[in-house]
Amino acid sequence: MRISEVYGSETTAIAEARRLASGFFGRVHTERALAVSAHAVETTQLVVSELVTNAIRHTTGPCRLDLELIDHAVDITVWDTSPAVPDVPAPDPARVGRHGIEVVLALCGALQVTQQASGKQISVRIALEPLPA
Template identity: 45%
Template structure:
């Protein structure tokens, strides 16, 4: 719970957040996109936060790409967290691999391995941190289209 001060009182504000664990099984990437769709529907309906169609597509794309990388390159489980943070959705994927990913230079002739390059291009913020076990990749996507 977040807390805010208002007129000398502490108010608790519920976080809008969801999480899921994936094991790298067939269908996990589709389940990750469905988690994102359900989360965004809840954000729009319950919180009254406008979610543009483009932003919804981008959140699903980012979840899909980051979860694909985790399932493909890290042994063991992967955790996906989605959290509303102001006018943005924060997508965080934790996996067991300690190696930090590196985006390849743009190369239209390269087949595949463009996921991280795409994620970095569509996000407002991107960061990868090593953890005691594995790493945590975080991306933020604005919910409203830029004017």
């Protein structure tokens, strides 16, 4: 199961992306009879929010969000128009802002950056804790 949406550079895209993630899990429950924990849904929404926020703040073009259910995990991929690889600064609790990639890494363990002809894609995987249907 897969769902995609393209966003412009408006900050409202962040909330729209979070709603897409929530709706995705509604479809997972309805179409696959797989109930997913609230923790997994909230983690996915946070990761989606961070990745889409970065795409909007650090690029000039649209971005696309893909969510795909694979076994008991969700693959999250965000495409944007910047070829720049995200900066992962050293942890600094005194730093204000620029913690998004740190948050994503803490929640997902790793991220994959793939250069594209007109930008890049960033992919992560979140393991889901399925509940009995």
